[in-house]
Amino acid sequence: MRLALMTLIWAALAAAICVPIAFAATSPLLAWRGPVYILAGFAGMIALGLMLVQPLLIGGYLPGLSAYRGRRVHHWIGGALVAAIVIHVAGLWITSPPDMIDALLFASPTPFSPFGVIAMWAIFAVALLATFRRRLGLRIWRIVHMSLAAVIVPGSVIHGMLVEGTMETISKAALCALVLAAAIKVITELRARRKPRALRAESIARQ
Amino acid sequence: MTTVVLNRRTLLTAGSSFLASGVLATGVSGLLLPARADGLAPTESMAGGANNYRKGAAIVDRIGKGGFWMSGTVRRAGDGAPLAGQRIQIWAHTVEGQEHEPQSHGATLTDKNGAFRLEMPQIIPIFGQPHGHLAYDSGEFKTVFLRPVMRSAKETSLEAHFVLQPA
Numbered sequence: 486m487r488l489a490l491m492t493l494i495w496a497a498l499a500a501a502i503c504v505p506i507a508f509a510a511t512s513p514l515l516a517w518r519g520p521v522y523i524l525a526g527f528a529g530m531i532a533l534g535l536m537l538v539q540p541l542l543i544g545g546y547l548p549g550l551s552a553y554r555g556r557r558v559h560h561w562i563g564g565a566l567v568a569a570i571v572i573h574v575a576g577l578w579i580t581s582p583p584d585m586i587d588a589l590l591f592a593s594p595t596p597f598s599p600f601g602v603i604a605m606w607a608i609f610a611v612a613l614l615a616t617f618r619r620r621l622g623l624r625i626w627r628i629v630h631m632s633l634a635a636v637i638v639p640g641s642v643i644h645g646m647l648v649e650g651t652m653e654t655i656s657k658a659a660l661c662a663l664v665l666a667a668a669i670k671v672i673t674e675l676r677a678r679r680k681p682r683a684l685r686a687e688s689i690a691r692q
Numbered sequence: 693m694t695t696v697v698l699n700r701r702t703l704l705t706a707g708s709s710f711l712a713s714g715v716l717a718t719g720v721s722g723l724l725l726p727a728r729a730d731g732l733a734p735t736e737s738m739a740g741g742a743n744n745y746r747k748g749a750a751i752v753d754r755i756g757k758g759g760f761w762m763s764g765t766v767r768r769a770g771d772g773a774p775l776a777g778q779r780i781q782i783w784a785h786t787v788e789g790q791e792h793e794p795q796s797h798g799a800t801l802t803d804k805n806g807a808f809r810l811e812m813p814q815i816i817p818i819f820g821q822p823h824g825h826l827a828y829d830s831g832e833f834k835t836v837f838l839r840p841v842m843r844s845a846k847e848t849s850l851e852a853h854f855v856l857q858p859a
Contacts, residue, residue: 517787517816577819581791583743584819594739594839595820648820649845 491548498541501663502534505656512651525576526651532569533645535562536638537664540671560615567612570605597647604640607633631672638668734769734834734857741837744791745827749781755798755812756788761849762824763809766802769857774806780854781827782810785818791825817845826852834859 509530515523541547542559550558578585588598611633618626642661645652766778781799789796800810815824822845826838833856840852 514816517785517790519790581744581819584740587740587743592739594741594841597820649817649822650820 487548494546494548498538498547501537501660505652505660506530506534508653508656509651512653514651518651519580521576522580525573525580528569528572528576529645530652532566532573533641533660533664535566535569536641537660537667538562539566540634540667544667544671544674546667563612563615566608570608574605595647597644600640600647601644604637604644607636607640611637627675631675634668634672638665731770732767732772732855735836735838735853735855737835737837738839741825741839742827743825743839744783745781745825745829745837746783746792746794746797747829749783749794749797749799751779751800752798752810755782755810756786756795757813758811759848760786760812760814761809762812762826762852763807763849764826764852764854766806766808766828766854766856769855772855774802774804775833775856776802776804776806778802778806778808778828778833778854778856779830780808780810781829782812782824784812784815784824786813786815788813791818814848815842815845815850822847824850824852826854828854828856831859833857 506527509527518526538547539559539562542550542555542562545552545555547555574585574589577588584593587593588595588602591599591602593599611630614621614626614629614633621629642665645657645661762782762784764780766775766780767773768775779799779801781797783791783797785791786796796813798810798812800808802808815822822842823839824842826840827836829835829837836854836856838852838854840850842850
């Protein structure tokens with residue numbers, strides 16, 4: 486029974502990420518795109534998929550992974566997320582340099598660009614600060630990471646939803662909704678889990 | 693002792709206001725174009741309008757195999773008089789080529805009513821929006837680059853209108 490539930494959870498996660506990507510792979514638009522542009526598009530979708538895995542790992546919702554292993558995998562996927570974003574941006578730059586430069590300079594006519602660019606910088610900031618997290622201290626690191634996550638997740642979701650590209654609308658919306666829901670659930674839950682301890686520590690300090 | 697109030701609510705508020713500023717920056721700019729009382733105002737170049745422009749595209753009867761219509765008008769700022777014989781260059785990412793490729797570019801001239809119409813291959817979404825590019829860049833008037841967006845990628849025509857001011 487436990488094994489069945491475990492399989493179901495992992496299968497649901499795989500489906501949430503792979504179904505939208507599979508739909509995109511059948512898009513007629515691909516016929517008129519070069520390989521670099523296609524790669525850039527799929528790197529963006531993979532980044533969105535990884536963004537669903539990240540909060541699930543930290544929240545401990547994925548069965549079969551200990552809290553320690555979950556955190557380790559979260560770090561590696563964070564690195565993969567940065568790599569996916571770099572491929573996304575570099576591929577689009579190669580495809581049409583003036584359009585990418587406009588986007589990075591916040592001078593683009595497309596409404597989704599600033600959301601993507603802001604989310605990109607926030608992701609890079611998390612990755613950079615993660616390497617200094619011990620020096621920052623766990624409390625500060627958590628506050629910084631969570632506030633950046635509160636920029637990254639809605640920014641990426643709005644970016645993805647506004648783009649008219651190879652992704653099929655309903656499967657894209659479903660993935661975006663799951664990414665948003667997972668992030669909100671973990672942020673609220675981690676706060677709730679930490680709060681009682683913080684309050685206890687405070688009352689002990691007062692005595 | 694003072695404690696900094698940093699909870700989820702303040703963080704989310706900060707995060708979302710950061711994002712909202714992005715929306716405002718892109719949305720409000722359209723409302724801040726200068727209003728002119730003296731007649732027809734000249735068209736301003738659109739953001740990204742000049743991207744992948746190739747100067748001096750040949751005047752053609754049709755770009756590629758056609759199937760999609762780009763049309764519009766060219767008028768003079770102030771009195772709005774139609775401008776005949778004006779060269780308008782058109783390019784886009786279509787089913788026959790990417791935006792920067794030479795076969796995706798062509799030019800046409802306006803008729804005596806200041807109207808132009810050029811058949812080109814079907815435009816398809818590129819960089820997240822189905823859009824075309826048009827340029828007036830002949831020197832007599834100030835250069836204008838337009839970047840109209842199709843309401844739907846299924847549309848088979850697109851319009852853009854120029855109001856030019858002396859260079």
